[in-house]
Amino acid sequence: MEITLTDNQGSTESIARLRIEIQAKLHDGDSVLVKLLQPGVMYQRNGDWLTVVDFMNEWRGKPVRFQSNLVPLKSCHVDFQYTNDMFMTGPRLYQQNKMCGDLLSKLTRDKVGSKKWDLLLGERSDNKDLLHSLINQHGVLEHTFLTYFGKDTTKGHWGKDVIRPKKHTAETLGPLANRFNTQIRCSDLIDPEIYNQTHYTAMIETTIHNDFAMFSEKEAKPIVAKRPFIIFGACRQLQAFRSLGFKTFDGVIDESYDLIEYKEERWQKALGSMMALTEKDPKEVYRQLENVLTHNKNHFENTEWKRCLTWDSYQ
Numbered sequence: 001m002e003i004t005l006t007d008n009q010g011s012t013e014s015i016a017r018l019r020i021e022i023q024a025k026l027h028d029g030d031s032v033l034v035k036l037l038q039p040g041v042m043y044q045r046n047g048d049w050l051t052v053v054d055f056m057n058e059w060r061g062k063p064v065r066f067q068s069n070l071v072p073l074k075s076c077h078v079d080f081q082y083t084n085d086m087f088m089t090g091p092r093l094y095q096q097n098k099m100c101g102d103l104l105s106k107l108t109r110d111k112v113g114s115k116k117w118d119l120l121l122g123e124r125s126d127n128k129d130l131l132h133s134l135i136n137q138h139g140v141l142e143h144t145f146l147t148y149f150g151k152d153t154t155k156g157h158w159g160k161d162v163i164r165p166k167k168h169t170a171e172t173l174g175p176l177a178n179r180f181n182t183q184i185r186c187s188d189l190i191d192p193e194i195y196n197q198t199h200y201t202a203m204i205e206t207t208i209h210n211d212f213a214m215f216s217e218k219e220a221k222p223i224v225a226k227r228p229f230i231i232f233g234a235c236r237q238l239q240a241f242r243s244l245g246f247k248t249f250d251g252v253i254d255e256s257y258d259l260i261e262y263k264e265e266r267w268q269k270a271l272g273s274m275m276a277l278t279e280k281d282p283k284e285v286y287r288q289l290e291n292v293l294t295h296n297k298n299h300f301e302n303t304e305w306k307r308c309l310t311w312d313s314y315q
Helices: 012-027 050-056 098-105 126-136 140-144 217-225 238-241 263-278 282-302
Strands: 001-008 031-038 042-045 048-051 064-068 070-072 079-083 117-121 144-148 202-205 213-214 229-232 306-309
Touching: 001 012, 012 031, 012 282, 042 306, 048 050, 050 070, 070 079, 070 217, 117 126, 126 144, 126 263, 140 144, 140 263, 202 217, 202 263, 217 229, 217 282, 229 238, 229 263, 229 306, 282 306
Parallel strands: 001 031, 031 064, 064 079, 117 144, 117 202, 202 229
Antiparallel strands: 042 048, 070 213, 079 306
């Protein structure tokens, strides 16, 4: 019998508990499906910090398989299945939810502002502090609609069409539970005021490690809105994105940053790619990328997302 176990914390303590649970089920003769609901697993063992891929590889050769919203970027030796929960409610959120569909319908290609990029930094983290510092020293800043909610909530921005979070951007809609699915987060909501005065999106993921790539609502929103984007993430994050069947924007955006190992150097290169795109005519950019943007939206919203990955297949 296959037993399903879950972990939604991704901490040293929760991984220790999960390890004991898996061992007990194997001892009973069962096979195990592990659902890692927090993909950015980081834990300590014998004084060393390890990642989700290290934990999965502990079970090599045993009847244990895994599901999570991540793509391993180093050798993974177990059965692994990618599950798309970029939106917690599922990839059809903007097809099925009227509130979200109404937000999407307000988008226009006729931009009213002078900025080319949006970069919305949500809750505070060391990585976001680094990116905030880097872009504030870069010329692309003057072309970027930049907010950092976690660093200074007064510098957040929410237009009249979206619901402003009270404490953190990932909180669910709570009081509106009688009207909306409570798994919808404030951060899931496209803000037409921002998208209608910018052309492109830049984003940074919550958890960044060169062992794995994770994807969230940060990518999902520009995908459903058919916007080009740049990711401040792990080395080979775009490669992982392509392994899921998506297309990226190479040829129009310089994506060589994706293969740079060291984070600060990689992100400096990505800022340079942002700057280079500001010098191009947005109408021509969208003309060249129309097929890519349409493919990604259709692929995201119309795929039944339980995709089996083997490490060799996407290297």
